[in-house]
Amino acid sequence: MSYLDVVADALWPTRPTSWRELPARLIPVFGNIAKLTAASVAAYAITREVVDGPIDLTAALTAMLVMQASAARTVKKGLLRVVAVGSGVSLALGATYLFGMHWWSLALVVSCALVLAKILRLGDSALEMPISAMLILGQGTDVAAETRVVATLIGVTVGVLLPLVLPPSIPYRSAASAVRKVGADQRALLVKAADAMEQGPITRARVADWSDRARTLTGNIANAHDHVVKLTDVRKYNSRAMGRADIAPILTSGLHTLESCLLSLRWIFMAMEREVPAPMHPSLSNVTSRQPTVDDHAQAALAVVLRRFGECLQSFAAMVEAEANGNEEKAHEAFTKNYRRLRDARSDLSLLMDFQDPDSPQWLLRGGILPALDQALQQLDIDSRVRVRERWKASQLGRRLEKGQIGPRTNPLDRARHARMLARQLRRPAPPPTEEDFLDDDRDTQPIPVVTPEMLAAEPRPRRRLRKHRR
Template structure:
């Protein structure tokens, strides 16, 4: 029964949180966002009651709710577009109510005008916010003075814009880093299923085709991870919580790009297997219809290679997440171990290929697998990753990470002084370094900088004596 309920939940809610920690991590921001929306709406109503006399409606609360939702729950660019759409729609509805009142033809005119104005302002995906806001304001009735509703709209807009600046949303550092690790974990799960299938049975074309379909489905996970990293970049803008916090977007993007390239190489391996795998056997099939692409030994080693490749990718994703958190030492050691094991598996396959007597289709398939594996090894090279990490850390000196800090703590004044000193050094003219050609014209030219006059004279004498001997 529990398994049936788990499968039903997976079908209805594929992205449901797993475990208490993930549930709390996803529930707390949602509850905080709902609380902020509620407080902003109530605050707008209280300010309107304090500043405006006479009858009033809920225009200020409604406007604050719409603007707050636009600016707090979306990225900065989309939030700005939605604020423009909401305020324009509210203004259009107020003007129509003041001039013509509420009629069926005035409703149609407001909707058409709002859609037309949204197209002129190029609001894009937020175009429908304008007519929706206008209709909500029109539905409030016409018994309130137009001046009161204008003031209420301004108060609601002000509260909806200022409230997210005073209480900014949390910067989703951990969720963005976890998205990269989940991409690597999904690739590992696919490779483990493929390795287990190759260890227990022979390869068939439908089997490999299912692996290819799963690999194609992983591209949506990578796109989702890129979206989360992009949202992290947008949330940091005009966010007081991001002051002094390191921007982990570059290191996450580089890790995602490496995982995406590895996924392409993985698909290339599966495509080669599919091309050489036998189709489903039929009674009318020829004598070579059931020929396997690998013999037993090579298939076992390839399965071991796929399993170690999955472990290496998972360790790489864990290392990228640890880099973003500021504690990558242990994760890097684990990744280096898995990387070496993957290279050992590649060497084992190469030895079996070297022992082959003929260059048949099996040899060509194995060579293609090794070529794709070499591309994966190049993408996961630890030296290149360390260089990327060090360049990123150099650009984030003195800033905080969730579990550490990059270098010594610096202030804005220190960074400004450092940039001025660096600019002054770059503007300072550099003394030209002497270049000496101490070889003959037909030999390789080498450069020896900063030689004294005595050494230069001695080299010139040696060169002249060699020419006289000739």
Template sequence: MAGPGGSRRALTSTARLTVAAVASYLLTLALTSGPVDLTGALTALLVLQASATSSLRMGVVRVGAVLTGVLVAVALSTLAGLTWWSLALAVGASLLLARVLRLGEQALETPISAMLVLSVGGQGIAAETRVVTTLIGAGVGVALSVLLPPPVPTRTAVGEVRAVAQEQAECLRDAAGSMAARPLTRAEVGSWLARARAVADVAERASAAVGEVRDLRRFNPRALGTADVAPGLRSGLEALDSSLLALRGLFVAVRQEAPERAEPDDDHGREVRAALAVVLTEVADCLDAFGALVEAEAEGAEAEVEQRLARSLEGAGEARATLTELLLVDPREHTSLWLLRGTILLAVEHVLTPLDLETRARERAARARGRAPVLRAAATPLVPLARRVLPGGFARRLARRLARRWRA
């Protein structure tokens, strides 16, 4: 069952599509004569997409498809009228032209338009009406996508990115729990790897959600005055993707070294398993804290969460140091110490590398510097108006504050 947010989005989408169809129909009645053509209403439904840029792109493609079909039909009706071979030629020529023009999913609109115009003998009113109604529908679809834009699902995208970090952290915690409880087998490690691979589906949903935020912000009045969190979410998701790839590499390395059957281990083996389990738990805490940091950055409240990630990274460093001390024992002399293989320890390090706090801070500063010229360009035309409307002293203080913000 859809939640309140999903139901609200469904009702909003239904209302936008209904308004687009009705508006196109009314404009068709006002601007055309003769039999009512619902092509405009149909075009509006097909053109109206979630974002203004998608609607504009769909409108251009659909108008191009209709115009191509109409031109083919007019040319054939002038030469031969409606016959079986003119119909075949119209469909074939329209499809070929649609492929040449790269109309994609709207390619079938070209032969459909050609057949409809050809069926009425290619009369000027039929061709003209279809072109006009198509332009009406495309215009209404693009206009409504700007005038009645959908909300930008920022919270949904933030939650999806956070879910990627949480899934990776839970995967590591489960592995750590198994490692601390009993000797490992290759089959058990294989189940860890399968779960890590399943996180890729969560990451794919998060990537789609971030892409939707980026698309919906374009030409969207609702996005005015709000921070663009898409770049920060994208870079955070890329870091988590790198950690996920390293995590899968870690589990692959463990599976390659693990025995087929559980083998009782000695005190050294139990000590190594416990130490590595602690390391994996600390790394899981780092991933969880990194996800919280990405979420806090989107809300502009990252200072406190940065400290949490710093503590988690410090804890992981201390756990790795404890594990490093165990390297003084040669694993070749103690076969139960196979978890100390270099590939396994290196893979643990690779999981943490993308979560570096200093790198994240530099990326955040770079994004802030990139936004400053945009804010400056947007606010510059408003300065003369502010000086006329606002009291002089307040206007000067506001200008100085904005100047300091831009320089920062």
């Protein structure tokens, strides 16, 4: 690493790794700076046109503070910041009009502002009230109190309305990419474990390292969840969200599935770490009995299962991203293929375990790996995912996606009618099961006929034969 790289890492630890990522990282920052500058200048210009006489920078300061809250992309936090700024400015104006600028008046204003912030439950915006009050106190008493009140109202209005006129961009792509990255990271760990198992015998230290890496993947899921929450907050009262589908529910359901699969993956590694033979000290080789070794065929079969498990998770995450973009056909086919390959590999591993000697102390037979795989397969079920996708599309009917549209264009009245129809269908009793309900996606399961009480009543009963007892 060169000296310039060390300096760049110190100045910008999260700097992009390529020039292509630089515009995507810098454009939002400069856009936010431009909005804050425009809000301050606009508030000051409006104050000069409205107020006669000398003015100060109260409107510009208030607009900048409120714009910081609005740029945080949460309506609740922005309203709290508006209340904090308005209350702090009003408190400072009252103290300046009654007492003037003294050290004891400053202490009184700061203490009262903090107490009032606690009473109003402003949370993270609590410090904005004393900060705003001190900024107003520091400007002196040359400007009339009425002028400061008007300037404060102008700054609050500009700070709230400007984000509505120039709304921030909605991070659809970053949220979907964060979900896809979760599946890619899980696949990388599983492929690494499969490669190590195919090369030779594994040790407990290596399996413990895999388990630690799987534990760290929980942070990636939390990061992706934060991206989805940020997406939900930005869409609130954002004019750019009009006519666009809300992809947060479909991304959240995919994250829940990936999180459940990560728990199954951690359970597999924990079972392997618990049951793999521990290293033996050379001095105890003649005293203790030789520990059982891992069966080579079972280890190779498990390596195949882990590799296909990783491919299935990666294709599932890619399918979730494609669902959010509106082009999930190819991704669904790839996931279906990988899902069936994983199920076949699980069946091969189960058959291999069945042919093992039941008395042989194999760690694969005692590790509980098959139940963890069954749990993952249940979470990744194709039909369940299709049902989740169709319900989400029904709730977003007529809205646009990144690369498509969900159904024909509709107006709010049509969407309300469709929502009432769905609610009416959910209130209806479920139809009786048919033969199709018992068919798997591979059409190998034999159908079970439906037996109704009418069929049992219509079936002729066998007659009992009376035995003639001999006298």
